[in-house]
Amino acid sequence: MSALRDAAAAVGVGETTYSKESGRTELSLACEAIKKAAEDAGVAIEDIDGLVRYDMDHVDEAALTSHLGLKNLRWMSQVGYGGTGGNAVVVHAAAAIAAGAAETVVCYRALNERSGVRYGQGATWMKDEVGGAEAFQMPWGMLTPAHLFGQFARRHMIEDGTTSRQFGAVAVALRRHASLNPRAMMRTPITIEDHQASRLIADPLRLFDCCIESDGACAVVLTAADRARSLRHAPAWIMGVSQGSGSRTSGIVFRDDLAVAESTYTAAEVYRSAEVGPEEIDAAMIYDHFTPFVIFSLEAYGFCEPGEGGSFVEDGRIEVDDVLPVNTHGGNHSEAYIHGLPHVIEAFRQLRGTSTAQVESAELILSCSSVAQLSAAVILRKD
Amino acid sequence: MLEGMPRPLPNLDTQPFWDGCQEERLLLPRCSACGEGRWPPGPMCPACQSQDVDWIESSGRGRVYSWIVANHPVHPVLTGQVPYVVAMIELEHNIRLVGNVMGCAPDEVEADLPVEVIFERLEDGRQLPNFRRVETAE
Numbered sequence: 001m002s003a004l005r006d007a008a009a010a011v012g013v014g015e016t017t018y019s020k021e022s023g024r025t026e027l028s029l030a031c032e033a034i035k036k037a038a039e040d041a042g043v044a045i046e047d048i049d050g051l052v053r054y055d056m057d058h059v060d061e062a063a064l065t066s067h068l069g070l071k072n073l074r075w076m077s078q079v080g081y082g083g084t085g086g087n088a089v090v091v092h093a094a095a096a097i098a099a100g101a102a103e104t105v106v107c108y109r110a111l112n113e114r115s116g117v118r119y120g121q122g123a124t125w126m127k128d129e130v131g132g133a134e135a136f137q138m139p140w141g142m143l144t145p146a147h148l149f150g151q152f153a154r155r156h157m158i159e160d161g162t163t164s165r166q167f168g169a170v171a172v173a174l175r176r177h178a179s180l181n182p183r184a185m186m187r188t189p190i191t192i193e194d195h196q197a198s199r200l201i202a203d204p205l206r207l208f209d210c211c212i213e214s215d216g217a218c219a220v221v222l223t224a225a226d227r228a229r230s231l232r233h234a235p236a237w238i239m240g241v242s243q244g245s246g247s248r249t250s251g252i253v254f255r256d257d258l259a260v261a262e263s264t265y266t267a268a269e270v271y272r273s274a275e276v277g278p279e280e281i282d283a284a285m286i287y288d289h290f291t292p293f294v295i296f297s298l299e300a301y302g303f304c305e306p307g308e309g310g311s312f313v314e315d316g317r318i319e320v321d322d323v324l325p326v327n328t329h330g331g332n333h334s335e336a337y338i339h340g341l342p343h344v345i346e347a348f349r350q351l352r353g354t355s356t357a358q359v360e361s362a363e364l365i366l367s368c369s370s371v372a373q374l375s376a377a378v379i380l381r382k383d
Numbered sequence: 384m385l386e387g388m389p390r391p392l393p394n395l396d397t398q399p400f401w402d403g404c405q406e407e408r409l410l411l412p413r414c415s416a417c418g419e420g421r422w423p424p425g426p427m428c429p430a431c432q433s434q435d436v437d438w439i440e441s442s443g444r445g446r447v448y449s450w451i452v453a454n455h456p457v458h459p460v461l462t463g464q465v466p467y468v469v470a471m472i473e474l475e476h477n478i479r480l481v482g483n484v485m486g487c488a489p490d491e492v493e494a495d496l497p498v499e500v501i502f503e504r505l506e507d508g509r510q511l512p513n514f515r516r517v518e519t520a521e
Contacts, residue, residue, distance in 0.1 A: 122458030126389050133423045135391035139384065139511055140481050142469045143457055150451035151471055158449070158494045203452035203466075203489075248429060253471060254422055254479070258449055 002240070002273040007098035008105075009228035009235030010090070010380065012041025012221040013345045018185050018336035021115040022215035029217035030059040030110035031068045037219040042232040043104055048221075050075040050102025052092045054085040054339060059110050075102035080374075083287050084243075085109065086340025087369045088376035091241040093222045103224045109341040110217035118213055120144055133251030145289060146202035146210060148252045152372055153204050153292035155258035162295065162310035164204055168195030169313045170291040170326075171208045171333060176319055178330025181356045185212055186334040209291040211332035218341050220348070236351040239364070240274025240379040242266045249373045259307075261293075261300035261371035270366070270377040271302075278302035281379070282362040283350055284324060285343035287369035288331040294318070296371040298326075320357040328357035340369045344378065351382040384503045384511055385467060385483070387460030391511070397424045399438045404510045407502045409441040413476050420476025441474055443500030445514070448473040452489040468492050472514050486515035 014036025016022070016029050038045055048070055051061055055078045064070050075096050079088040089107035096102045117124050122143040130138045142148065156162045172192055178184035190208065198207040228235035246265030248255055255262070271277055278301055286297045295309035303324055304312040312318075318326040329335045329346040336342060347365040349355045368377035393401045403410030412421045416433035427434050450470035456462045468484045470492065484492050485501065498514040505511065 120457065122461065126458060128389060129392040130389040131392040131394060134389070135393070135397065136423050137481050138389040139391050140469055140483055140513070141385045141388055141453060141461070141464075141467055142481050143388075146455075147451055147453060147457075147469055151449045151469075154451060155449040200452070200454040203454055205451070250423060250425075253481070256477070258471075 001275070004094050004098045004241050005239055005273060005275070006237050007225060008094040008222045008238045009225065010220055010238065010348045011223050011228050011231050011233060011235050012037045012043070013219065013348050014040055015183065015218040015342070015345065016216045018183060018214050018216040018338070020185070020215065022112055026058050026110040026112055026217070027063050027067060030064065030108055033110065033217035033219040034064070034068055034106055034108055037106065037221045041221040041223070043221060043223070045069050046072055047104050048106050049073060050093065050096050050105030052089040052105060052107045053078045054089065054109055055080045056082060057109060057111065075105070081370065083289055083340050084370035084374055084376050086287060086343055087367050087378045088243045089341070090220065090222065090238065090344055090378045091243045091376055094238045094241050097222060097224050103227060105222050106219055107222070107341065108217065108219040109339050111339065112215040113337055114213040114215050120146065120210070120213065133254060137251060146205050149290050149293070149372060150202040150205045151253050152258045152296070153290065156292060156296065157204060159259040160307035160310060162292070164206065165192055165196065166295065166310035166313055167209050167291040168192040170294045170318070171195045173313070173316065173319045174288065174327050174331045174333040177328050177357045178334030181330050181335055184330045184335040185214060186330070205290055211289050211337045212334065214336040214338060216336055216338050218338050218345055220341065220344055233352065234383040236348045237381040237383065238378060239381040240270045240276070241377070242269035242273060243376040244269065245374040252372055261296040262373060263297060263368060263371045263375035263377065264300040266368070266375040266377050267301045270379055274379040276364060276379065281364050281366045283328060283359045283365050284326050285347050285365065285367040286326055287340045287343060288327060288333050291333065293371050294326060297368055300371060301366060301368060320359060325357070325359050328355050328359065343367050343369070347380045351380055384505060384513060385461070385464055390505065390509065396426050400424055403438070404502060404512055407510065409443045409500050409512055410438040411441050411474065411476065411478050412436045413439050418476070420478040422478040441500070444517070445472040445474040445498055447484065447492060447494060447496040447498060448479055450484065450492050470514070472498055480512065482512065482514040484514055484516060
């Protein structure tokens, strides 16, 4: 049995309001989210002895010692590759707890992505001169995530016959879930026709294929098994974890096969470590920076055959009352873009029974991220 | 080439590629030991871990593997330049270069469209490879 299986549990979550303009510093947002998560778990700030951050986060450990009041840190870690982080931070926290390097670990993400540095804007990434893999991309106008990830979407269409309307089916499902969620920024239901009428951003990606841009922060508290059982809420057990890579990933697009998800590799490991298979998963929280990547992930994590993700998402099959509910909070697409960490929070909420799109008798939830570069996944189990 | 884009910054692993462009030769790195192509150019072969490399002149003929049409100008400098195509061009030895597809409208680009390399000059005199549709059937 994996040494990480059930060694740690998620015991509390915290979120700020999600908005287009927070009017606050990212540090202020981070402090609020972590304080709320600690209160939710029933642990004191001084009980937090481990911290995991995204390496892209502007809020660092030093700032949190001075302003949140962390003073008993004995273990710190950070994870890279953007959207991979949402689950990778949990993997790192669980590993530290299993190894005894820390007992109570906080994972967080804070960003003013809409009012501050916007990932969809060329100016965020452009410099006068670019080195590394970017030297072979940006001079030809491959500048933003849509320009990179659209290449994968196109290749899936070429090889598997996937259609824009199938991307639209993902958008419709995510928006429906967000319409039930008072925290969500985009709550008006849409149809496939609305999706088809939305303007092209990076053809084949339309506006309604792209996630929203948001300000906000969220945090998750994890703790060791013995402690988890003594806290006020039922824990959500970290049953399986995976973080890794199985192929060339430099420059995101310089891979062998753009129609097959990199996370096919991570999927095998998360199921092996949890000792379960996709048929036992009750709902999936999938990093959805662009709608086609829900389709890629459904294939990678074995919910359908490779190449059949497009037809799988049709007819409401990924909606809350159907075959495999996906992103019951609305995801990056419609709730908020806090870089995938809200997906872990929604998995936790499903197991606690407090989702606004609650899946009946949810026992096992998969949360996974990033299908194009190094990726990560977590399987959480109800107590 | 698009105007106002970042310029490539060569390094010791990539310099021969950029030098080739100045001579209008598309030089691609191939492992001296096992023949595997490397992209982007790098210091070691990911297949056999050899650090020896040969820079082989490409025919410059390839096919469109994937592409997007950038419809939305993500920077003010692009306002008058959209829509433009950003494609991945499949060449020899499992190497795919990023390029724009010239010589046809964006909606004429399709999978496996045959293209050939051209060299375009930037304002500072540097030359970069780009691709245009091959007009005649092979």
